[in-house]
Amino acid sequence: MSLESKVYFESPIGVLEIIGTQEGVSSIYFKDNFEGEISENIPKVLEESVKQLKEYFFEDRKEFSFKLNPKGTDFQIKVWKILSEIPYGKSISYSEQSEIFGDLKAIRAIASANGKNPISIVIPCHRVIGKSGELTGYAGGIWRKKWLLEKEGIIEKQMTLF
Template sequence: METVFINTPLGTAKIKGDENGVCLISVLQEGEISKTIPLELKSAVKEINEYFEGNRKKFTFLMNPKGTDFQKKVWKALLEIPYGKTISYLDLSKQLGDVKAIRAVASANGKNPLWIVVPCHRVIGSDGSLTGYAGGLWRKKWLIDHENPLKQQTLF
């Protein structure tokens, strides 16, 4: 298993994976940036950097997240949320076929091991509020604003 640490606008990202794919991407407050990038992680690092530069909306590198079958089902549904769009936890539960599973869906969302790439930040409260984000709500807001195609312009 290889590990690399890269700098992002939201802190240091830790990326772990091997020839079977990336299994973990998390954000840290700080950390020492890697001087070299292992071959198995080069595509992930390149694509994450492109995302932050505003030049990538979908990720294509090999992913191998670890989780239960239910968690993987939720994470797969998260991948279907379009760039720049949000969905409520309730709507996500309905989309997965069980409105009563909202807590389980929210829990699986919170256990997402692939920060940004599996876009759990695109899931919000039914009232439009930013709720529940392991990286901190300020990061969730930053990511949603980063993906918003309609940038607010200033008048002066």
Template sequence: MDTIFIKTPLGITKIDGDENGISAITAGNDGNISAPDQYPVHLREAAVQLEEYFEGKRTEFTFKLNPAGTEFQQKVWKALLDIPFGKTMSYLELSKILGDVKAIRAVAAANGKNPLWIVVPCHRVIGSDGSLTGYAGGLWRKKWLLDHENPIKQQTLF
């Protein structure tokens, strides 16, 4: 397993993976930024695509994913991939899509265990009342990501 660290507007992002795909992308404030010329070949595309996302040039990711999780978690993460860029969905709506409205807490828990920050867009899942609820990277990051993906940018008055 190889690891690199890239600088993003939301802090230092850690990317883990190998030739089988990217297994984890996490946000934080720790880690030494990796030199792009030293990125392992199997992590290079993920770094490039994340940089393009933050520059506003990319709305979907195409590199190979390989997250570790239970069968149920994998099912939830796969459903998250279907939430379009710039859109949100409630935990209840996601539970309905997965076929069991009563599984809302399990869906929320699986969402919270998502190891692929941004790429598997758990930040696009909100409360039924539109509130920003639960986000492992911090609610301020979730708000930033949703604002970044919003096609209608709020203009400042001053």
């Protein structure tokens, strides 16, 4: 087993903690109330993930190609694979995800697996929305889900007066 590396990356919507090994990135989580230091020295095994996330947030990257190594049950891995196949700029409903999975009755279990997705943004659970278009369920916070969907052109940016 490879040695685990960790970095903290500042995105426009909060600090991301990225953890991985030679086998790939195992987690990307938002760190609310972060009081540490943003990483300046990036371990070799995480360089490509940091580079691609910077390109996603600050340039025009639409797909990620660095190696992933999420940890989960067989069921969760299957659900996360479906998430990974939702293209940039598109969204699906939870019921559509259940159809793709092949079991409409598993909708709650699938939604729960989405919530346990360990690799935010790259495994795009933010692209799953309610059937009527409502923004429901995002472990990183609904405001971040909204920001990501606006960035990707899935929903229009809302004009605010305040």
